[in-house]
Amino acid sequence: MERVGGERKKNMSHFYGVISDSARKTQPTARGHHGLTVEAQSFQGKIVTTLSREKDGDGNWVDSYEVWRRPHQGSGGERVLLAKGRIDQPIVGSSDLKEPNDISGDLWK
Numbered sequence: 001m002e003r004v005g006g007e008r009k010k011n012m013s014h015f016y017g018v019i020s021d022s023a024r025k026t027q028p029t030a031r032g033h034h035g036l037t038v039e040a041q042s043f044q045g046k047i048v049t050t051l052s053r054e055k056d057g058d059g060n061w062v063d064s065y066e067v068w069r070r071p072h073q074g075s076g077g078e079r080v081l082l083a084k085g086r087i088d089q090p091i092v093g094s095s096d097l098k099e100p101n102d103i104s105g106d107l108w109k
Contacts, residue, residue, distance in 0.1 A: 014063075015051050041072045051087070063087040 013031035017038050020027060030036060035052040048068045056062050067083040085091065 014053055043072060045077055046070050046072045047082075 011033070013033055015032040015036035017030040017032075017036050018027050019029075022028075030038070032051075033053075035050060037048065037050045039046050039048050041047070046069075048070055050066045050068075052064050052066075053061055054064055064086050065084070066081065069077075069080045069082055071077040071079070083091065
C-alpha cells in the first residue's frame with residue numbers, strides 16, 4: 001500500500017482475469033499491474049493471450065494484446081501469432097465475429 005496525503009491507498013490492479021468456464025466450483029482469478037498472461041491448452045496445443053500496458057508514440061498509456069498459438073510440451077507444431085493490437089481499437093473483420101456462447105452458428109463466418 002502507498003500513502004497518499006497521509007492516508008493509505010490500495011494499489012488497484014489494471015488487469016483482471018477470470019476462468020469463467022471450468023469444472024471447478026470457484027472461479028480462479030488473476031491480477032496484474034503492468035501485464036497479464038493467460039494460457040489455455042489441450043494435448044494438441046495451447047493459446048497464450050497477453051495483455052500489457054505500454055506507452056504509445058505520444059507518451060499515452062495504452063492497453064495492448066497478443067494472442068499466440070504454441071505447442072503444448074511435446075505436441076510439436078509451430079508458434080503462430082494469431083492477433084496483435086490495441087484493446088481500444090477494433091479488429092479488422094470484427095463485425096463478422098459472434099459471441100462465444102452464441103450457439104446459432106460458427107464463431108467465424
